[in-house]
Amino acid sequence: MARKLPRKDVVIVGLGWTGSIMAYEIAGAGLDVVAIERGPWRNTATDFPPGYAADELRYRIRHELFLRPDQTTFTFRNKMSQTALPIRSWGAFMPPNGVGGGGVHWNAETWRFLPSDFVLRKHLTERYGANFLPEDMTIQDWGITYDELEPHYDRFEYLCGTSGQAGNVKGKIIEGGNPFEGPRSRPYPNPPQDQPFSPTLFAKAAHDLGYKPFPQPSGNMSRAYQNPLGVRLGPCTYCGFCEWFGCGNYSKASPQTTILPALIRKPNFSARDNSEVVRIDLDGTGKRATGVTFVDTDGNEWEQPADLVVLSAYTIFNVQLLLLSGIGKPYDAQANTGVIGRNFTHQTTSDVVSFFDPAKFVFNPFIASGAIGTCIDEFNGDNFDHGPHGFVGGGYMGQVQTNGRPIETTPVPPGTPLWGAQWKKAVKENYQSALKPGTGVHGSMYSYRDVYVDLDPTYKDRFGRPLARITMDFHDNEIKQNKFLTDKFAEIFQAMGARQVHKEYRKGPYDITKYQTTHLCGGAIMGTDPATSALNRYLQSWDVPNLFVLGASAFPQNAGYNPTGTVAALAYWAADAIHGKYLKNPGQLING
Amino acid sequence: MRRRSFLLSLAASLVSTTSLSRAALIHDRVPWAPHPNSAPEMERLGPWQFFTADEARAMEAIVDRIIPPDPETPGGKEAGCAVFIDRQLKGGYGANEGLYTLGPYIKGAKEQGPQSQLSHAELYRKGLAGLDTFCRSSHGGKPFAELSTDEQDAALKKVEAGEAKFDGVDGQGFFSALLKDVPEGFFSDPIHGGNRDMVGWKMIGFPGIRYDYRDWVKRHNERYPYPPVSIAGRADWTPKNRER
Ligand SMILES: Cc1cc2nc3c(=O)[nH]c(=O)nc-3n(C[C@H](O)[C@H](O)[C@H](O)COP(=O)(O)OP(=O)(O)OC[C@H]3O[C@@H](n4cnc5c(N)ncnc54)[C@H](O)[C@@H]3O)c2cc1C
Ligand code: SF4
Numbered sequence: 132m133a134r135k136l137p138r139k140d141v142v143i144v145g146l147g148w149t150g151s152i153m154a155y156e157i158a159g160a161g162l163d164v165v166a167i168e169r170g171p172w173r174n175t176a177t178d179f180p181p182g183y184a185a186d187e188l189r190y191r192i193r194h195e196l197f198l199r200p201d202q203t204t205f206t207f208r209n210k211m212s213q214t215a216l217p218i219r220s221w222g223a224f225m226p227p228n229g230v231g232g233g234g235v236h237w238n239a240e241t242w243r244f245l246p247s248d249f250v251l252r253k254h255l256t257e258r259y260g261a262n263f264l265p266e267d268m269t270i271q272d273w274g275i276t277y278d279e280l281e282p283h284y285d286r287f288e289y290l291c292g293t294s295g296q297a298g299n300v301k302g303k304i305i306e307g308g309n310p311f312e313g314p315r316s317r318p319y320p321n322p323p324q325d326q327p328f329s330p331t332l333f334a335k336a337a338h339d340l341g342y343k344p345f346p347q348p349s350g351n352m353s354r355a356y357q358n359p360l361g362v363r364l365g366p367c368t369y370c371g372f373c374e375w376f377g378c379g380n381y382s383k384a385s386p387q388t389t390i391l392p393a394l395i396r397k398p399n400f401s402a403r404d405n406s407e408v409v410r411i412d413l414d415g416t417g418k419r420a421t422g423v424t425f426v427d428t429d430g431n432e433w434e435q436p437a438d439l440v441v442l443s444a445y446t447i448f449n450v451q452l453l454l455l456s457g458i459g460k461p462y463d464a465q466a467n468t469g470v471i472g473r474n475f476t477h478q479t480t481s482d483v484v485s486f487f488d489p490a491k492f493v494f495n496p497f498i499a500s501g502a503i504g505t506c507i508d509e510f511n512g513d514n515f516d517h518g519p520h521g522f523v524g525g526g527y528m529g530q531v532q533t534n535g536r537p538i539e540t541t542p543v544p545p546g547t548p549l550w551g552a553q554w555k556k557a558v559k560e561n562y563q564s565a566l567k568p569g570t571g572v573h574g575s576m577y578s579y580r581d582v583y584v585d586l587d588p589t590y591k592d593r594f595g596r597p598l599a600r601i602t603m604d605f606h607d608n609e610i611k612q613n614k615f616l617t618d619k620f621a622e623i624f625q626a627m628g629a630r631q632v633h634k635e636y637r638k639g640p641y642d643i644t645k646y647q648t649t650h651l652c653g654g655a656i657m658g659t660d661p662a663t664s665a666l667n668r669y670l671q672s673w674d675v676p677n678l679f680v681l682g683a684s685a686f687p688q689n690a691g692y693n694p695t696g697t698v699a700a701l702a703y704w705a706a707d708a709i710h711g712k713y714l715k716n717p718g719q720l721i722n723g
Numbered sequence: 724m725r726r727r728s729f730l731l732s733l734a735a736s737l738v739s740t741t742s743l744s745r746a747a748l749i750h751d752r753v754p755w756a757p758h759p760n761s762a763p764e765m766e767r768l769g770p771w772q773f774f775t776a777d778e779a780r781a782m783e784a785i786v787d788r789i790i791p792p793d794p795e796t797p798g799g800k801e802a803g804c805a806v807f808i809d810r811q812l813k814g815g816y817g818a819n820e821g822l823y824t825l826g827p828y829i830k831g832a833k834e835q836g837p838q839s840q841l842s843h844a845e846l847y848r849k850g851l852a853g854l855d856t857f858c859r860s861s862h863g864g865k866p867f868a869e870l871s872t873d874e875q876d877a878a879l880k881k882v883e884a885g886e887a888k889f890d891g892v893d894g895q896g897f898f899s900a901l902l903k904d905v906p907e908g909f910f911s912d913p914i915h916g917g918n919r920d921m922v923g924w925k926m927i928g929f930p931g932i933r934y935d936y937r938d939w940v941k942r943h944n945e946r947y948p949y950p951p952v953s954i955a956g957r958a959d960w961t962p963k964n965r966e967r
Contacts, residue, residue, distance in 0.1 A: 172749060177760045183954050185932035186763060188911035195761075199821035207835055216831040216838055219823045328943035368935035379934065395753050405746035427746035493946050497929055498936040537910035537929050549883075549902055550789040551876065555796070555926075562927035563946070591825065642834040 133424050133434040139165045142423050142437035144408045144452070145444035147232015148695060149681035149702040151386035151394060152287075153441050155360070156706035158400040160714065165435065166400075167425050169407040169444075170198070170229030175387060179235075179377030181370075187536045191375045194221065196236050198228035202407075205447065206587040209604040209640045211464060217590045217598065222644035224477070224651055225375075227445060230404055233649060233695070234385035238374040238501030238533060239350025240570065241293045241384075242692035243284050243700075245512040246277035246313040251577075251688065254513060255523055264523065265608055267580045269474055271687040274659040274668035275704070277313045283703035284696060285316055288348075291384030292356035292364055295319040295348035309345045311508045324353045324367065327498045329566055330505035333530035336626035342507040347529055347570075348696075349502030350384035360393040371534045373501030374569065383501065406433070409594060411440055411456040411678065420458075420678045426594070438717075439709075443681040443702070450475075450584045450654035450684055451599040459655070459665050459674045462583050464602070470665045472585045474578035474653040475601070476689040479526065479609040481637040482571035483621045484542050485629035489564040492628075496535030496563070504531030504570070507623075510616050511691040512575070522611040526574030526691030528620045533569025535562070542567045545633050566624065572616045573648075574637075575691040579606055584654045605639040613637040650694050652686040657701075667721045669708035670701060676719040679705050763954060766916035768806070772813040773844065778851045779805060780868040785854075788875050789905040796926040797919075799905055807908030807917030808847070817844035841892065843900065850897030853889025854882065913953045920958060924951040 140162035143150045150166055158164045173179075173196075189195050206215035227233040247254045250272045255264060264270070287293075297318040298308025323346035326334075330346075337344040351367040358364070367382040381388050394400055405428040412421045412434065422436035442449050453459055453471050462473035487494075506529030508514060517523055534540055542565045543557035587600035617634050624632045658664025661673040670685055672678040681702045683694045690697075712720050747754070771779045786799030786808075799805070811817060819842040828840050841849070855866040858878055862870055867878060881887040882894045889897070908917030910924070912932070918924065924931055931951035939947055950957070 172747070172754050174753060174755070174760075177756060177758070180759060181932075181934045183759070183763045183932075185934060186912055186914075186954060188907060188915055189763070192907060192911075193816065200823035201821050204823045209832070209834060213832065213835075214829065216829060216835045217823050217825070218836055219838065220836070222836055325940045327940050331943065366937070368937050369940050370934040370936070372932075372934075392753060395749065395751065398751070401748055401750040403746060403748055429746065431746075493944050495936075495939065495945075495947050498940050498947070535929060537923060537927060538907050541906075541910070541927065550879075550905075552791045552793065555790055555793065559796070559926050562929070589827065640832070640834045644834070644836045 133432040135434045135436065138436040139163050140437065141165070141439045141441060142167065142435050143441045143443060144423060145169070145232065145442070145448070146230045146386070146402055147227060147443065147445060148234045148386060148699055150232070150441070150443035151390045152699060152702040153443060153681060153706050154400060155390050155394045156703070157709060158394065158397045160710055161399065163399045166402045167406050167408055167423065167435065168230050168402060168404050170404065172230045172402070172404045173235055173377065173387065175377065175379065175381055179379050181379030184376055184379040185370060185372040187372070187538050191536065192538060194225060194375065196229065196375070196377065197221065198226040201593065203592045204598060206590050206598050206600045207643045208600070208602055211581055211602055215587055215600045215602070218643055223642065223647050224649040225646065226447070226649070230391070230402070231386045232445060235377050235387065236375050237695065238569070239291070239383050240502040240531070240693045241288065241291060241295070241348045241350045242696045243312060244277070244690045244692055244697050245311065245514070247513050248690040249273045249275060249277055249280070258513065259518060265606065268608065269578045269580055271474070271656070271658055271663060273687055274657055274664070280697070280700045280704060281313065281316060283700035286703050287696060287699040289320050290358050290360070290389050291350045292321050292352055292358055293319050293348050293350055293384070294321040294324050294353035296323050296346050298345060307345060309508050310343050311511065311514045319348065321353045321356055324349055324351060324500065324503050326503065326505065327369070327495065327532055329494045329532055330503065330530045332627045333623060334505040336623050337505070337507050340623060340626055342509050344505045344507050347502050347504045347506045347531055349500065351500040351502050352382045358389055360390060362389055362392050364388050367500050369498050369500050369503070371497045371499040371536065373499070374533050408444070408452065409596070411442070411452060411458060413456065413458070413675065417457070418675060420675050438677060440678045441681065442678065446651040446654060446682050446684040447584065447599060449680050449682055453655055453665070453680070454586050454599065455596055458672060458678065461585060464581055464583055467580060470656070470663065472583045472654050474656050474687050475583050475603065476576040476578050476652045476686070477603065478648045478650045478689060479574035479576045479605065479613050479637055480572060480647050481613050481617045482568060482635045483617060483624055484565065484567045484633045484635065485624040485627070486544050486561055486631040487564045487566070487629050489560055492564040494563060494566060496532060496540060499532045499534045499569070501533055502531065504529050504568070506531070510619055520611070520615055522608045522615070524575035524577055524608065524612050524691065526572055526616055528572045528616060529570060530566065530568050531570040537562070540567055544631055566629070572613065572620050573691060573693070574609070574612055574616055576609055576689045578653060578688040604641045605637065610637070610639060648693070650683065650689065652683040652689040652694060655680050655684040656687045657685040658687060669712070669720050670705040671708070671713070671720055677717065679709065681705060763914055765914045765955060766806070766810045771809050773809045773817060774805070777866070779809070781851050781855060781866065782808060784868045784875060785879070785901060786905050786908070788872065788879055789901060790909055797922050799909060801919065802909050802922050803917040803919040804905050804908030807911065807915055808904050810916045811904065812844045812847055818842055839896065846892060846897055846900055849892035850889065850894065850900070853892055853894055853897070854878070857882070857887045857889065914955050921951045921953055
């Protein structure tokens, strides 16, 4: 039997990026807030000090900072006709765990989506006609515009100290920035990071080919920075142990380095770590959440009553908790009804590995950071005419030098044996003069009727609850998109003077064993119609109005950028709605 | 749990309520303890912890074929790759710790990921036995370790190609594990028992965990000149006469 804790005004499920943002914002409104986090508390000095943070085996290969599949995992299949099988060890994506969530070990590539991304169906149908879209593609508009979100993007960038070069300030195009970005109200808080050799070569080649290269917006600090909450970050030292690792220098924007030190001092905030929320509790009507039930690491079950529940457990855990709690109508792909689990997406990525003459090129690939590099945006979203190409969507692409860690990044030319003397020689010869971008082609994945999440009929978690089941495959549209983008990307490496350029196209079927990104999106999407969305435009549940669901689960489809800029902006947007609208008159905010 | 970390966590639970593994209520201040929560353990030389003497002989021969010695750089054996794998198999990796192990076990499409019921430790135990059986039957009773290096290469190629059938274990699966684990032993931090004297890092020019390249980021196309550093420091930081 669950023991009952004293009631709180707000309970937050998951203390990662969105949970931290929301906790800070509503604790600021004077409400009594508790955050419940599945994993441990984590801190720079005690958990990833520079003396041992740079352990490739421990953190990259054994992924020590991540969730363990024996705690919970998912089942996976490509097609509805297959039997889904459990993901026994992580591959295609790597679910975060612990205070700070994905913010602890992300790269901090900090993007905004394009204005047209938010009105995607409308925009594409107007430009190309409805027949241009594949029949089973289920893309939707978000119910929000870029202009509405702009102030919230800005807040996140200033929270993080994002290092970058603006390309469009209030409509004025700025040389050296991304000319395709939506208008921003002011420049980035910090200048771009210094670039190592390879991104500067990429920039020159891209420029010569007629593109407009720019430094990737990065949450790795180009200089010391104090954010509006009074929290200070130190300059990034290009340590090259960034993605997958905690930063030992307080130089990577994360909840730890931007929010938590200020949040924890608020007397009306508390957090519980090592406690997994197992369901959102509802009252007899099923229309009102009464709080959550969680289990701590000693196996004790607790009930935390609250007036307002904020679900911020990361995309797929959000969807899983909604399904397990019986909130919203589960999506049925056969019947094409229901909403929870619908429009699930990931990212369409690929890479180009190129080999340069070792006598002429020394790249020092280990001088790196999670988000450092140069990109172009000519082939993202609808920045180019798709008419002749027969697909929609796109992505940014760039020479992003994330690491030269030798287990992961010792590329050898195709055709080299996988072991033995020749392999060893090729590793040695090419280490300094090969380029394998940490982020290469970063393409969109649009939504389809047969790509979704539901509950698995067979496999259970350690509590005996059904695992969430992922049904996902690449569709022709994304395969074509990727071929087009990868070819364009490869041309740039050719122009940089590579003597061999190897294209690693993304091909179907979707492979759960190959890491792509941890940018899962959708499954509890926002929109304007309760028949096709789980949340209204304020990320409030249509079914249970005292529940807000934060995270990329709200994306109706995924764009050709990393998600967290948009995820965080939406969290601020929802917090504003709670402040400005919900608290004054708790209830359904739309037609309420 | 190893003795040291057991004592540490015992101490932590006595002095504070924020030991990493127990649920805690955090309020008013960031949980803080004046020591690392998760300091690394250093693997030391010494007897084999997982492999039997015969298995160890075979493993040392295998790692030297996967990464053979050459005039400039030692091979897998001297670099400690077999010791690395031994320590890994004795630990959580060997036991498939943290992986999802509930049934039913069904063979699916390769895109659905590994569905084997064997732990990594069992995979090596059976794989090494299978390799020796295969070699004995084709080489007049000689196990893998006693073959010439050419014969060893030929035998491994057969395993790689799936032409050598093992009993009770997928030989190709075993070989894929070797292709992952042996280079990890060559390139991971020496505290894990391989990459002895940082030979793997020196071979390619990787500076290890130096962590700060602000002075070099803008020095384009110039070779980084400083030698590598590991989590355990560097041999030349320890004066010779104090080495034991
Ligand atoms: C290796 C890696 C690199 C990445 N790089 C980038 C990048 O460069 N740019 C970018 O934009 N994005 C990147 N991402 C994605 C980014 O981390 C996420 O978009 C972001 O963290 C999402 O924020 P969130 O609040 O939705 O989830 P998270 O930050 O993951 O927080 C969710 C929290 O909820 C907790 N939780 C889950 N279930 C429960 C439960 N049942 N009970 C209690 N707590 C629970 C989790 O433990 C976690 O702490 C990366 C991700 C990874 C893994
Ligand atoms: S690359 Fe920079 S931001 Fe990333 S972990 Fe290293 S020092 Fe921190």
